[in-house]
C-alpha cells in the first residue's frame with residue numbers, strides 16, 4: 001500500500017522547500033501591508049531627523065557661552081527668538097545669544113547644545129540666566145543620526161510590522177510593494193459532512209476542517225478560497241481539484257487520504273497532472289496518511305480528515321509556503337508523566353503547561369487525532385523524536401506553543 005512507504009519529516013521538508021509558490025507582487029497602502037512580506041528593498045528618501053532637533057524643552061546655546069555657568073554664577077544670554085513647534089528658526093546664534101526651543105524643535109544655526117529649562121531663569125523677555133553648563137552636543141539629536149538618506153531601512157523579504165509602518169510614515173513613504181497573499185484552495189471531502197450551521201442527522205458531522213483551515217490561512221497571511229464539501233466520488237473530487245488548481249497557488253483537501261474504499265484524493269491528484277503524488281505517508285503522528293503532491297506548479301496537500309492531524313499538518317507543511325513565516329515560540333518545561341511512543345515516527349503530543357512554583361510542568365494530553373476538543377485544551381505540542389520509544393517523567397522538553405498569528 002502506497003503510504004506504508006512513509007517518509008521522514010526531514011524528507012518532507014526537502015520536497016516542500018522545492019516548491020515555488022509565486023503569487024506575484026502588489027502595491028498597497030502601508031497600513032494594509034502589515035503582516036505581509038516586502039517585495040522590495042526600501043531606501044530612506046531623507047535623513048532622519050531631517051534637521052538638528054532638541055531632545056528637551058530648553059534653550060539652544062553655543063556650549064562655550066555657558067561653560068562654567070552655575071547656580072551662584074549664571075551665564076546671562078540674550079533670547080533672540082522663542083521658537084514655536086513646527087517652525088524653523090529665523091535667526092542664527094551669535095556669541096552670547098540663545099533661542100528657546102521645545103522638545104523636538106529645530107535648532108538654530110550655530111547652536112550645538114540645549115540647556116534644560118529647569119536650569120534656567122527668565123530675567124526678562126529677552127534675557128535668560130543659565131545655571132548649568134552643557135557639553136557640546138548635549139540634548140541634541142543630530143540630523144541623520146537615526147537614519148541616513150539612501151540607507152536601506154527594510155529589506156525585500158522582511159515581514160512588515162506595526163513599528164515598520166511607523167518608520168515608513170516618518171519618512172513620507174505611503175505605499176510599498178508586497179508579495180501578494182497566497183490563494184489557498186480548500187476542499188473538504190466526505191459523504192458524512194454537512195456545512196456548519198446546517199442541521200445534521202445521526203452519522204453526519206459538521207465540516208469543521210473547512211472553516212478551521214480557512215482561519216489558519218487567514219491568520220498566517222494567505223487568502224482562503226473555499227470550494228465546499230465534495231462527496232467521496234472520484235469524479236467529483238477530481239473536477240473540484242482541477243478547478244481549484246487552476247484558480248489557486250496551493251490546494252488543500254481534507255479526508256480521503258487513507259486506504260479506505262472511498263479514499264480518492266491520491267488518485268485524483270495523479271489523474272490531473274504531473275508530477276502528481278510525491279509523498280503519501282509520513283513518519284509522523286498524527287498525520288501519517290498525509291499526501292503531498294504537485295500538479296504542474298501547484299502544490300497540493302491531502303490532509304487527514306482527522307481535525308487534530310489536519311491542523312497540525314497545515315502548520316508544519318503548508319504554513320511555511322505562505323510567505324509569512326515567523327519563528328515559532330517555544331518554552332522549556334518538565335514532563336509530569338511518561339509518554340510512550342512506538343518509535344519509527346515523530347510524535348507530536350498535545351500538552352497543557354502549568355507554572356508550578358519556579359518550574360513549568362508539562363502535562364501530555366493523550367488525545368486521538370479525531371478528538372477536536374484537544375485543539376482548544378492544549379497550549380502547544382512537544383515532539384517525541386523518531387527513534388525514541390518515549391519520554392520519561394521529569395524529562396526536560398521543548399514546548400512549541402500554539403500560535404496566535
Ligand SMILES: Nc1nc2c(c(=O)[nH]1)N[C@H]1C(S)=C(S)[C@@H](COP(=O)(O)OP(=O)(O)OC[C@H]3O[C@@H](n4cnc5c(N)ncnc54)[C@H](O)[C@@H]3O)O[C@H]1N2
Nearest residue numbers: 188190207208209210255256257258288289303304305306
Ligand atoms: N486501514 C487503515 N486505516 C487508517 C489508517 C491506516 O494506516 N490504515 N490511518 C488512520 C489515520 S492515522 C488517519 S489520520 C485517517 C485518515 O483518514 P482520511 O484522511 O482518509 O479521512 P476520513 O477517513 O475521510 O476521515 C477521518 C475522520 O475525520 C473526520 N473528518 C473528515 N473530514 C472532516 C471535516 N472536514 N471536518 C471534521 N471532521 C472530518 C471523519 O468523519 C472521520 O472521523 O485514517 C485512519 N485510517
Ligand code: MOO
Nearest residue numbers: 286287288309369
Ligand atoms: O495520522 Mo492519524 O492523524 O494519527 O489519526
